[in-house]
């Protein structure tokens with residue numbers, strides 16, 4: 001597996017593949033790879049001839065400087081994992097190449113509305129950072145497809161919307177959330193949990209499952225707002241600090257009403273130093 005840092009070199013390599021009619025899939029990540037990331041790689045390999053994984057801890061999407069500084073960077077381990085998975089190319093861009101004029105002076109991509117709710121309401125500017133970097137990476141690599149995890153459901157929806165709105169010629173593919181055996185969604189941030197917190201972390205997923213079961217068993221008669229309040233209280237009683245627990249329409253993340261059928265329940269909660277997010281279709 002080769003590693004490429006420079007944008008022109010990446011473009012040249014991809015142009016060579018394309019000239020031989022090979023299809024290209026991009027898997028954007030921030031590194032500290034786990035089985036969730038690798039499931040995206042495997043899905044990409046089953047769909048495209050060449051798979052490019054990018055690792056870039058994107059400063060624009062961190063609303064907290066300390067969070068950016070502390071984000072786990074495990075490049076050598078990541079490289080080994082990708083090599084073992086027969087990834088074709090690792091793209092490791094430098095910050096100065098992506099943001100030559102600095103973060104503040106760079107053109108931004110914003111999906112209105114969707115980027116200000118749920119995680120966007122608690123992490124101002126986060127999703128503008130996400131859609132800006134993903135737009136850049138898609139323009140740099142120009143893959144046929146790019147793969148993202150449903151674990152970050154709001155992010156996936158925003159990226160699909162951006163691609164549609166800007167008419168970008170790429171297919172966005174969402175993949176199911178990979179979980180630990182006890183149900184905790186895999187995440188690079190799980191390493192911030194102490195052993196005691198780690199043993200309680202699956203409570204978030206359990207609260208989502210409980211809410212999903214209540215919705216299913218209500219046969220259309222569920223009071224979503226009461227269920228949200230109740231679930232927030234349960235999480236607080238369990239020692240988590242929930243930011244939101246919300247039943248939404250899966251298609252556009254509007255608050256779910258009694259007539260909506262295609263639902264997703266999304267939650268974010270702090271446990272110690274870790275901010276956990278998860279979601280479940282209902």
Ligand code: AMP
Pocket residue numbers: 028029030031035036037039040147148149150151152175176177178179185186187188
């Ligand atoms: P990150 O490195 O956290 O930015 O994540 C890179 C990609 O991996 C994103 O598309 C995430 O949604 C996806 N991802 C992260 N965690 C998981 C997981 N547990 N299961 C599936 N995909 C995931």
